[in-house]
Amino acid sequence: QQWQRFRLPDEDSQIRLGRYLGEALRWQGHIWLEGDLGAGKTTLTRGILRGAGHDGAVKSPTYTLLEPYDVNGQRIHHFDLYRLGDPEELAFMGARELFEEGSLNIIEWPSMGEGELPTPDLVVTLTLDLPGRIADVAAHSVSGEQALVRLRA
Ligand code: ADP
Ligand code: MG
Structure with missing residues (x-):
């Protein structure tokens, strides 16, 4: 990987880094x-x-689990699944339609939605390195790999 x-x-x-991640994923x-x-x-x-x-x-x-944005015609969906009771609730929210082609989906606490989420392009793991943070960015798709190449440039 x-x-x-x-x-x-x-x-x-x-x-x-958020800005760079978004750009790198187009x-x-x-x-x-x-x-x-x-x-x-x-x-x-x-930042994204x-x-x-x-x-x-x-x-x-x-509490809302999802905040949708339309930024100059670009659809960006910000999920926070921390309070998701069951991954199946994502289906009731119509999440599959949101994961459509062309949208950008940012998902906090993806483990809570296991089985109902599409394969990620990038997985960012954040840890404390006080007073700052460390971000490990891993590619999980071809488009994620291309994004990593752009991020390194
Ligand atoms: P999370 O969504 O993971 O719970 P937040 O993004 O709400 O965390 O950030 C929690 C706190 O950490 C905020 O006060 C934010 O300003 C601070 N923070 C975020 N990134 C950094 C960083 N790289 N260095 C120092 N503080 C940071
Ligand atoms: Mg948060």
């Missing part, structure tokens, strides 16, 4: 964000959305 480690000493570098596909509460998953998502051109707030969809 191809992967790359990034050291993120502060919130700004976390936001910047704003399409599936990104899984792994890591404990406070690891920086929502901050990374904020800012990079796409979203200027407004990015709130954590902790």
Whole structure:
């Protein structure tokens, strides 16, 4: 498996990596964000959305499970599955239609949705490296591998 480690000493570098991740994936596909509460998953998502051109707030969809964005015609779906009771609830939410071609899906706590999620292109594992964070970015598809090549450049 191809992967790359990034050291993120502060919130700004976390936001910047988000922007690079979105660009590298051409704003399409599936990104899984792994890591404990406070690891920086929502901050990374904020970077992705800012990079796409979203200027407004990015709130954590902790209770709603999903926050959809339309950024200049680009569909971006931010999931936080921490409070998902059962993966099957994703089907009731119509998640499969959201995972459509051309959209970008960012998923916090993907383990909670196991079996109902498409294969990720990139899996980002965040850990604390206080005061900063470490992000390990692993490719799980051809498009993910291409994204990693762009990220390294
Ligand atoms: P999560 O969504 O994983 O629970 P958040 O994105 O909400 O985590 O971030 C939790 C806290 O960590 C926030 O206060 C955020 O500013 C901070 N943070 C995020 N990334 C970094 C970083 N690279 N260095 C220092 N602080 C960070
Ligand atoms: Mg979060």
